Amino acid sequence: MTTTVEPVTEVDPRYGETGAGPRPWAEAEALLAAAPLSWVSTVRPDGRPHVTPLLTVWRDGALHFCTGAAERKARNLETNAEVVLTTGGNRWDEGLDVVVEGTAERVRDRAELVALAGAWEKKYGPVWRFEPTEEGFADPHGSALVFRVRPRTVFGFAKSPSSQTRWRFPQA
Template sequence: MPDKEPRAELDARYSDERATAVPWSDAVTRLAEAEVYWLTTVRPDGRPHVTPLIGVWADGALHFCTGAHERKAQNLRGNPHVVLTTGSNALREGYDLVVEGEAVRVGDEPRLRRLAGAWEAKYGAEWHFDVRDGVFVNPGAGEAVVFAVPPRTAFGFGKGEPYSQTRWRFS
């Protein structure tokens, strides 16, 4: 999954006249540094399901893991389209990000080992995962399947001076 530079567009309707489009590299830095993300999936009956989780940015995608029988994993079996969000709850400061894409299961064990190392480096030893049979294994929590979400479209919302809305379109 390449870290290709997408086209950045500032939406003047929702941006201060002094605002400029934010480079994708700045958004990637924020995505990589965020500690908590909110994942939105769609239930079989069409209702949304939203849950907070942790994740890592690697290989041009946001990655998260979940138990194979959890609601979000069940939802993804029927509909892989997701939205991941992160940012701050403040109104007049900070930056919020929205990533839209398709969640793709990661089963390649060398890649999973790299991702497991990234999880532990970011979140500490309590988030240590072994890799076995194409899944993460945590001795205290059991098995987790891993998904990658390469962005299809992303949005950034600058809050405060200057307010801005940037859209990144990926080919």
Template sequence: MPHVTPTAELDVRFSDPKASAADWSAAAAQLRDAEVFWLTTVRPDGRPHVTPLIAVWQDDALHFCTGPGERKAKNLRENREVVLTTGAPSLSEGHDVVVEGEAVRVTDPAALGVLADAYVRKYGPDWTFTVGDGVFVHEAGEALVFRVAPRTVFGFAKGDPFGQTRWRFTQ
């Protein structure tokens, strides 16, 4: 699958005058390498739900999994719009990345097999999944798998110079 190169824009309202739009390849590398993400979903009554989880960057999208009875899975049955966030726990250095998009179920056995391999490569053998009927299977049970292709991504450079870049994707 070809890699997507989004359009980058520096938001001068929230950026140092010395800043320039960040390079997408650095943000994509951070999404690939980050170990922990924060997933925001919306409860049926409209309240937000935020939880940490692990995810893999594969084929220009973030992928995560969850048990079918977990709050995030229940929320996604009603509203598939999500935000995934990762970053540095510092105010003066590093980069934060915020991905907005739609969480779409992955059920294709071949795609699930590729993602299962990606989890092991990134997180080690404790995260070994087999492929069941449209799901991951693990000793703890079944997990639904979701793909979030970015619609919009925000990058927040911290330190000197600080800056806010927005990348827009054409889907």
């Protein structure tokens, strides 16, 4: 599902080839929707960073992820909800890498959890089938909290030609 609000798009000429223009938001959004793996960066209570890979679903203009309540990232989010999610091709000579900055919010609405559970299964297959619960998701391995990150700022690092695009989203 696509974003309903178009971001302000800027290119920073300091970090790209001469004449390289901004990449379109639709390209970054498609990458976020299709990414098989993303990395979430959170901040521990003592200020140290914590980074871990996870599966994400792009829906209604936001990235969604889930994690067990006892996992480090969930515990970090209890004291600091600011996150960075990254994904891309991880190559220096081709593709687009995307960095999403925003605030993680718990998803608790039953209808939204049902839709997200369906989106996870559609994207990742039946091994990622979740049952929506009062707290988030359940599966044979336990339960998980579900988070939504609406982008505040997104950076796109393109190669060939190299450029850095920044997309800024209006905040509600």
